[in-house]
Amino acid sequence: MNLILLGMPGAGKGTQAEIIQKDFGIANISTGAMMREVSRSDTDLARKVQNYISSGTLVPNDIIIEMLVQRVGERDCEKGFLLDGFPRNLGQGQALDSANVAIDLVLYLSISEEEIVNRMSGRRVHPASGRSYHILYNPPKVDGFDDVTQEPLIQREDDAPEVIKKRLDVYYDETEPLLDFYRNKNLQFIEIDAAQSLDKVTKSIRESIAN
Secondary structure, rough: OEEEEEOOOOOOHHHHHHHHHHOOOOOEEEEHHHHHHHOOOHHHHHHHHHHHHHHHHOOOOHHHHHHHHHHHHOOOHHEEEEOOOOOOHHHHHHHHHOOOOOOOEEEEOOOOOOOHHHHHOOOOEEOOOEEEEEEEEEOEHHHHHHHHOOOEEEOHHHOOOEEEEEHHHHHHHHHHHHHHHHHHOOOEEEEEEEEOHHHHHHHHHHHHHHH
């Protein structure tokens, strides 16, 4: 099964993506990680990506889609894949369509703006991997340290309330239109109440995928 995970920044997409990957044995594809991996290789595509990154400009949709098509063709995607953080806007969703990347299910983690602001101020991140935790809802085994590497966690600057509100404005403008785009397509679109506890959200997602 090929999935897309949508939701506001801080809705819990990263945490649930890791759980889905473990539960169902599908590849968890983050475009950030994908670009880092491609840019370290010695290919024409890597050089294109490196040029955009080094100049500080956004990598165009057609390049991202080219990387994505290449990535979903790899062996670990044979049982399916999950896209976390992509598409970010309607143009990327349409480009994904045009590239004939088949999507079976869209999971939308629905939550209020107020809850997001409260949540994100407690978030802690492992910089190297992007693994995220929350001091209340999803704490690490040892306070302040990553479960896997035991390296220190950080609070990102963009988790300050005023910065969060700006990020949400971008979400409303760019990402939210994808909800209607996918609701109107011939695929499963399931809305999950992301304001529930971590365990309840996970249970709802498991049931949605299993059905």
